[in-house]
Amino acid sequence: MKRQLTTLLIASAMSVCATAHSAQLLVGSYTDGASEGLYRYAFSSVSGLIGETPLQVLKSENPSWLALSVDKRLLFAVNENGDGKGQASSFSVSAKDGTLKPLSQVSSAGDEPTHASLSHDQRYLFVANYGVQPTPGGSLSVLPVDKAGKLQASVQQDRHKASGANPQRQAGPHVHSVVSSPDGHFVFASDLGADKVFIYRYDGASPKHPLSPAEPPSVDLPPGSGPRHLAFSSDGKQAYLTLEMSAQVVVFEHNDGKLTERQRLPLTEQSDAAAKAAGALHLSADGRFLYVSNRGTANEIVVFAVDDDSGKLMKVQQRGVEGDHPREFTLDPSGKFLLVANQKSNEIVVIRRDPRSGMLGETVQKLPQAAPSDLKFVD
Secondary structure (H helix, E strand, O other), rough: OOHHHHHHHHHHHHHHHHHHHHEEEEEEEEEOOOOOOEEEEEEEEEOOOOOOOOOOOEEEEOOOEEEEEEOOOOEEEEEEEOOOOOOEEEEEEEOOOOOOOEEEEEEEEOOOEEEEOOOOOOOOOEEOOOOOOOOOOOOOEEEOOOOOOOEEOOOEEEEOOOOOOOOOOOOOOEEEEEEEEEOOOOOEEOOOOOOOOEEEEEEEOOOOOOOEEEEEEEEEEEOOOOOOEEEOOOOOOOEEEEOOOOOOOEEEEOOOOEEEEEEEEEEEOOOOOOHOOOEEEEEEEOOOOEEEEEEOOOOOEEEEEEEEEEEOEEEEEEEEEEOEEEEEEEOOOOOOEEEEOOOOOEEEEEEEEEOOOOEEEEEEEEOOOOOOOEEEEEO
16 A cells, blocks of 8 residues: 555656656748648757657647747747738637647738747737738738637738849848847837838737837948848847848847947858858847857857847857758746747757756757647647
């Protein structure tokens, strides 16, 4: 009897330990090949391993970007379709086991939506319609979200003027991301086609027009640089921006909606344009390190240390992703692993990370996954 009780206690402790160190990984992917769209996997923050068999697969057309509500009970995805078929979808996330259930799907009011984020008060989904064709090009759309998490038709669309600096890629506007400042008062739209980050004031009490131009209404980037993704420090004092076409990262000082450039660094020393394709960027949870992906022929993650006072960057590592086209990546909840979505080599690569030094180490796993585009954790 005593031995049975001891066995039960050990088993219970192991179960609690496993639960405490487990999370669920949501994967969006492109569906022009073998992918079904949206996948949910188990993930261990102890071993760094993703379960080889998905916990759930949902058919969803080209869910290229995923966004979670603050409480992680709602998931939003943009469906990166063209020809007037760009859409945004919402799903409920079960608090019990993480099961996803479709709630709504509406037009994104634009083509090829590539990014979305929720307003600070969770009342609107801001959608970046990239718009591959130069005419009409890309746009920013604002979709209301009701209390049940269902999306409503767009109430506002903004389209910017292209720079034309690169005739092939900047003949039209191409909004690539939309993010809010940490205080929720401002919204920033990075437009690759315009070589600008556009700045808006947010007013959730204005349901028909929640965004209005800030002063100044934009910040200029070098002609042909192609701003892509923007991320803020947790205190909102700094912002970091990838320039896709010039493969650079920019450090801004942020103050009440104003961005002042303080530093600009290259992601690669190669002069070949094929090696310049900056993508995603993410800060570690403690804000001490910034990670940036560079695709093209480089295919690597660049690691920067962040200065405590100025927020400026110092490069500490360049690490290959062991695959092709790292479109997105994420840090797991423990901070001990970095997961990379290698879109063109059809796999998710898990790399060990040292939280103290920020350095990336050995590859832990390569999980086959058709055309992964985004990774989000529900912990």
